[in-house]
Structures are given as structure tokens and as C-alpha cells.
Amino acid sequence: MTESQTMGVFGAGWVGLVTGGCFAELGHHVIVRDVVPDRIAALQAGRLPFHEPDLPEVLARNHERIRYTLDAGELVDADALFVCVQTPPTYSGDADLSFVWSALDDLPRGERRQILVMKSTVPVGTGEKVRAALEARGLTNVGYVSNPEFLAEGTAVRDFMNPDRIVIGAADPQDAAFVEALYSGIETPIVQTDVASAEMIKLAANAFLSTRISFINEIANVCELVGADVESVAQGVGLDHRLGPHFFRAGVGWGGSCFGKDVSALKQLAGNSGYHFQLLAAVIEVNELQKRRVIAKLEKHLGKLRGKTIAVLGLAFKPNTDDLRDAPSLVISSRLLAEGAAVRTWDPVADARERLRGATQCDTVLDAVRDADAAVIVTEWDELRGLASEEVRAAMARPLIIDGRNLLDPGAARRAGFAYEGVGRQSSAFETLPETAEPEERVSS
């Protein structure tokens, strides 16, 4: 049984609230501190500022053990202080640690032993700097542990409660043991290491996941040229136990607030340390080009896109989240607008009206595809599985589906009368080419 501790959490963002809520679920008392008054007021009123499955239930179920505050002084009696603030990229691609330093400035001054636990993703070497900063502030009662998070949006609560591993980097074995004990109740391998290695594990994991996706996307692009099917290829390769099936789905590229930021941060970190990380430069470039291939695929079927109407279906960077950060949909829609197309978007939860001012966001899929010259699946929402229907075909000006997530069965789409183009699969053209189309640019060029 877990020994109940009191923990403070700096940052009521996505990582902070999942961490706080799940530790409360494990029996601990949690005080979440943020600097934004509206956010704290909303949380105190029981409102969550973003969409994350299961989190509202976890926070509600444990509300007696969770408190929200603007006052860092309330964390003075906490046994552990989790830093869960954002570390966005700067213009140079380095991680911006200003929120981490602000949290340090706000650390309560007390006598008792407290362990500062870094959950935020930070460059390797940050732990050393933080320890020096703690010493400079005379906070000798504060220990330091790196404990990176591996939560994915949309499944964060499940990921926290059933992790593949827990990584604990510490200089002092007692501090490491204390943090490990906070997780008791969760059965999983524990990786105990030094602080720098723990920091590197997080960056390397995200960089490798992104690399796998960019790799399968390049395989998909070659499949299109040589007549192979990437879905079969991924299955056949992924069954090799040394390679595994995960993060091997071809598509319009990876997005979200983590991959782009962390891959750049690792590349930048290597560069700052005198090493040119060539592979990551390619991983990033492949991903940028992958989003833009949608435009060439549309042009292949429709000719020039000026004056055409394109439905962009799915805006969130992946399903089960309303997060638009680094979402491929934004790049694709912006490129379409730049080509002079009319863009009609749909998403069940994400709202892109602010970011895509030139586009029209529709409430239903049917509204988005009405009179459209093509429908592009950008996010694999369940609602889109039935897209190749008679109703949709009748509503569209031209029945063309660009399936950016290989969500549909190509044969079924063709039989339903659609021209279909997936990623790394054989495409099919319009049965009778509409008169106004001027196909000219081939995707393969």
C-alpha cells in the first residue's frame, strides 16, 4: 500500500494536471499551483481547460485530495515538488527554460527536506544547472530528481497508471528511492540512473519515435512509385520482434507539441555540444515534406487548386485531443489557402477558427464536404470511417478522397464511386475525368 505523501505541482497544464490527478488517485495529497488566475479559478470550479479522456473523472473522484492555488507558499509542507511547466522552443530551437527558472524563484523556503522532481522535458545538463541554482539560493534542504514523463495525449491517464517504465535520475540514492516509493501501486520496470541519462532517455525516446514515423513515411512514398502497399509492408516488417509494430503508421506526418520541439531540442543540443546530428535533420525535413505531399496529390487529380473547394477533415494533431499545436492540418490548410482554394474544415473537438481565418469551419462532415472537389482525411477520427458513403458522394462536387491516414479501405472507396488516394498505396482516378480538371503534376515528380 502506498504511503501517502503531500506533493506540490508547479504548472496546471496538461502534464501537471495528469500527474497531480493520478498521484491523488494513488492516495497522495496534491497541491497544484499555477500563475494564471483564470486557470486556477476554472479548476476550482471543476472545469478542465482542455480535452483529455478520463482526466475529468480522475480529478473529480479525488477532489478531496487535490487543491489548486496561485500561492507557491502553500507548497511549503510538500514532500515532493513536481515541476510540470512548459518548455517551448526558442527561435534557435533550444528549449526555453524560463518557466522552469520562474518555478525555482517561487520555491517556498522551509526547513524540511523536499525533493524537486523535474517532469518537464529539458535539455541534458539542466539538472546540473538546477542543482547549482538551488545551492546558490541556499536551498540545501531541496534534493533533485529527474523523472521524465512518457504520456501521450488522449491516453495520458492510462499511460500514467500503466507505464512501460518509470525513469528516475538522481545523484542521491535516497532521493531516488523516495520518488520510486511515490509510484508504489504501479507495477512496471524502474530505470534508476544519473540525472543526465534520465534527461537523455526522454529526448531519445521522442526522437526515435519520430524517426520511425519519418522512416515509414519515406517507405510509403517509395511504395507509391513502385506499386507496393505500405500497410502490408509495415505489417510484414513490424512482425519482426526486433522491430515491433508500434509507431509505424504512414500518414501526413507527425505533429503535436512534443515531437517537433524535442527533436529540434536534441538536434540543437548536439550541435551546441559540437556534434551534427544528421539523422534528425532528415527526420524533420521528411516530416515537413510529408505534409505538403497532400497538395501535389490533389493537383494530380484536380489540376490547379485555385477556385477549388477542399474539405479538410480532422484538425487536431491526432484523435482524442483538441490540441492543434504543430498539427499537420494547419500546414495543409494554409498551403491550400495560399494556392487559392476554398477550405472547409471539420473536427469534432478542435477549433481552428482563430488560426485558419481564411477557412470555414463546419459543424458536420456533411457540411464540410458539400460541393467540395475533394475531401482530405488529416486526422483519423472514428467519425470519418464511414466517409465513403453514398450520402457523401452525392454531396460532393467531385468524389475524390485523399486519405492522409489510410483510414479507409481503398477497394470499398472505389466501389462506392470515389477516386481514392491514400499514403503508400495504389491510387485510383476518377472513372470519368471531370471536364475542368487539368491533371499535370505527378506526385512522383
Ligand code: UGA
Ligand atoms: C508523444 C509521445 O508518444 C509520448 O510518449 C511523450 O510523452 C509525449 O510525446 C511528450 O513528450 O509529452 P503525443 O505528442 O501526445 O506523445 O502524441 P503521439 O501519440 O506520440 O503522436 C504524435 C504524432 O505522431 C501524431 O501527429 C500522430 O498522428 C503521429 N503518428 C503516430 C504517426 O503519424 N504515425 C504513427 O505510427 C504514430
